[in-house]
Amino acid sequence: MSERQRTTVELLSARDPGWTEWAxxxxxxSGIAGLTAALRLRDQVERVAVVTKDVLQAGSTQWAQGGIxxxxxxxxxxxxxxVDTLVAGAGACDLEAVRVLVGEGAEAVRELIEWGADFDKDPDGNLSLTREGGHHRDRIAHADGDATGAEIQRALIEAVRRAPDAPAGEERSDAxxxxxxxxxxxxxxxTADDGGVAGLTIHVMGEGDADGVGMVRTRAVVLASGGLGQVFSQTTNPAVATADGMAIALRxxxxxxxxEFVQFHPTVMYLGEDSRGxxxxxxxxxxxxGAFLVDWDGARLMEGVHEMRDLAPRDIVSKAIMKRMLETGHPNMWLDARHLGRAFWEKRFPNILASCKQHGVDPAVDLIPVAPACHYASGGVRTDLWGRSSVPxxxxxxEVACSGVHGANRLASNSLLEGLVFSRRIAEVLPGELRQLEDPETDTTTHxxxxxxxxxxxxxxxxxxxxxxxxxxNATGVAEAVDELEKLGRTPATTIDxxxxxxxxxxxxxLALARSALLREETRGSHWREDFGQRDDAGFAGHFDVRLLDGETIATFTPAPATDPSRAEPANRTTPSTPSTPAGA
Incomplete structure (x- = not known):
């Protein structure tokens, strides 16, 4: 064996692979980020594989209601x-990443339409654009009223199943x-001996030997696996959002x-204190x-709180709801949308209407009980402007990535756009950066x-x-959480499943989230510390980065200038011809 530095990598306990594939x-x-990447790459490399925990249409994209x-x-x-994105991000956005997002966003959405996504239109045939919290313009494209994610997912799956050169609606005849x-x-x-990607172990239920565990050798991996919603008892995320992508990248x-910047959506239907998932x-x-929030006395909740009132950024609305809940001892607040009328509900929000009725609430005549719940992870795997992580x-x-566009609080409907834009960028650079396909017999990595x-x-x-x-x-609660989580980690499983x-x-x-939250002694965006109630740019303008060291998650602070939209230079829309240095290099 030639002289090489041996790499030690931590892996989950699993049985030896019973089958092998390659790509x-x-x-x-298989959401908007994953399928966009796959569609963009399939004409540029010989073999692309998509791995998804459920079926292709499952995942968070399917559940996106508002739009893009x-x-x-x-x-x-x-x-x-x-400007709207930077304001929502509370000084923690990466300015260049935001400019990539907004500068390339319109073109990316138009490509999505070319792939077959059918967005709602006005009587003149133009896109019917609406407004959401934090936006000062009508710029939200939606589909079927409140089923935007489902329509995008449908269009992308059909595009995957078509021949690359087939028109929309025509499926390919071969595989x-x-x-x-x-x-x-x-x-x-x-990973290979240089620490770079060499393959994946995956568990396909009902497939292969050794309990379904197999190995797929590969030259590159694109993580588009979604967020960490199931970290919390109540979330808007589907059951598959178990932080797998973040954890395997960390290992x-x-x-x-x-x-630490986890966005809690302010208006999640409250189903009772025992509701989970x-x-x-x-x-x-x-x-x-036009719907608005009210307390148990019928008083408008957001009056005097923010100049955008009920359309303030989500962190501000969530905090206002939580404050009133704590002040009054009530477990929820209320959303009043009765004045919109039944006909409007049936046309504009048919799926939300059906969901409310399923739980005994008719929003055309009833107030909707709401409370904040975990919705979106603004942080994730650190990447550069081309989607590269620090692992070759x-x-x-x-959502699995931290591109820098969301900062401390994601602006409404920027999430679908982020997956679309940055997947396109990955497809621009990845084919020219493909690694050699590693021979497992020459791998010097220690697992x-x-x-x-x-x-x-x-x-x-x-x-x-x-x-x-x-x-x-607060410091006491988060420190207790770290201790309790560490104790949980000392209780080994008796089965591998x-x-x-x-x-x-x-x-x-x-543990990585809690340690970062404990160290960030300020309130910024979606991170709300009652013991440090103000934003502190002097001490905490920057990011907490987490690495795994000897099996322990270690958080360190990386200073960065606070992003202030009033001081930002005019945007340069020129896409760089040479990719930037990989994140963390």
């Missing part, structure tokens, strides 16, 4: 979209060039950034159409098995995170 690029996740934001309307500009693994959970990234040596979302678009051959896009925690630990983990690292945080893998991933990311 030039593996995309993990871009400067598409008359009088709107990327510069205006930029798709994109290989799809459904009902497949990624267990870990496999492979990548850096996670801004994990995915909760019904009442889209911000309902407030965009590993890219990330969408150390990580002790699993049992799936039964999940309930306690979620309760700890919800009560002590939720919407309102997907439930244990998921619980271990959630524990890994929960």
């Amino acid at each position: 030039d690029v593996i995309v993990v996740g 934001a871009a400067a598409l309307g008359e009088g709107d500009t990327p510069e205006q979209h930029e 798709s060039p994109i290989m799809v693994f459904e009902h497949a959970m990624v267990v870990d990234l496999l 492979a040596g990548a850096t996670l950034r801004d994990l 995915q909760q019904p979302l009442i889209s911000e678009a309902v407030r965009g159409e 051959g590993l890219y990330a896009t969408g 150390v098995d990580r002790v699993l925690v049992p799936g039964t630990a999940l309930k306690q983990l979620q309760e700890t995170m919800t009560t002590k690292v939720g919407v309102l945080r 997907p439930e244990a893998w998921e619980a271990t991933n959630l524990l890994t990311v929960s």
Whole structure:
């Protein structure tokens, strides 16, 4: 063997792979970010594979109600979209990343339409654009009223199944060039002796030998696996959002950034204190159409709180709701949309209407009970402007990534746009950066098995995170959460199964999140510390980056100038011809 530095990588305990496949690029996740990347890459490399934990249409994109934001309307500009994004991000955005997002957003949405996405139009045939919280312009494109994500997902899946040159609506007659693994959970990234990507181990339920665990060798991995919603007891995220992508990237040596900035959506339907898991979302678009928040006495909640009132950025609305709940002792507040009328509800928000009625509420005549719940992770795998992580051959896009566009609080409807824009950028650079396909027999990487925690630990983990690292945080509660999570980590699982893998991933990311939240002694965006109630640019303008060191998550501070839209130089819309340095290099 030639002289090489041996790389040690921590992996989840799993059985040896019982089968092997290969692909030039593996995309993990099948939402807007993952399928956009796969569609853009399939003409540029020989073999693209998509791995998804459920079926192709499952995941967070499917549940997106409001829409996708871009400067598409008359009088709107990327510069205006930029300012709204920076304001919502509370001084923690990466300015260049925001300019990439808003500058390339309109073109990306138009490509999505070319792929077959059918957005709602006005009587003149133009896109019907609406407004959501934090936006000063009507720039939200939506589909079927409140089913934007489902329509985007449909269009992308149909595009995957078509021949690359087939028109919309025409399916290919032979097998798709994109290989799809459904009902497949990624267990870990496999790395080569240089620390770069060499493959994935995945568990396909009911497939292969050795309990369904197999290995896919690859030259590059694109993580598009979504967020960490199941860290908390109540969330708008689907059950598959168990932080797998963030955890496997961390174990492979990548850096996670801004994990403490978890957005809690202010208007999630309150189903009672014992309700757990995915909760019904009442889209911000309902407030965009004129609904407003009231307390138990019928008083307007957002009057005098913010100049945009009920359309203030989400962190401000969530805090206002929580403050009133704490002051009054009530478990929820109310959304009043009765004045919109039944006909409007049936046309504009048919799915939300059906969801409310399923839970015994008719929003045409009843107030809707609402309370904040976990909605979106602004942080994730740290990337550069081209989606590169600090691990060679590993890219990330969408909610699993921290591209820098969201800062401390994501602007409404920027999430779908981020996945679209940055997946396109990854496809620009990745084909020219493909690694050699590694021979497992020459791999000098040392793999150390990580002790699993049992799936039964999940309930306690979620309760700890919800009560002590939720919407309102303080030093005592977060420190107690860290201790309780560490104790959970010392309870080993007795069986190796997907439930244990998921619980271990959630524990890994929960500890990283809690440690970052404990160190950020200020209130900024979606991170609300009652013991440090003000934003502190002098002490905390920058990011907490998390790495895994000897099995322990370590958070360190990286200073950066606070992003102030009033001081930002005019945007330069020129896309750089030479990719930037990989994140963390």
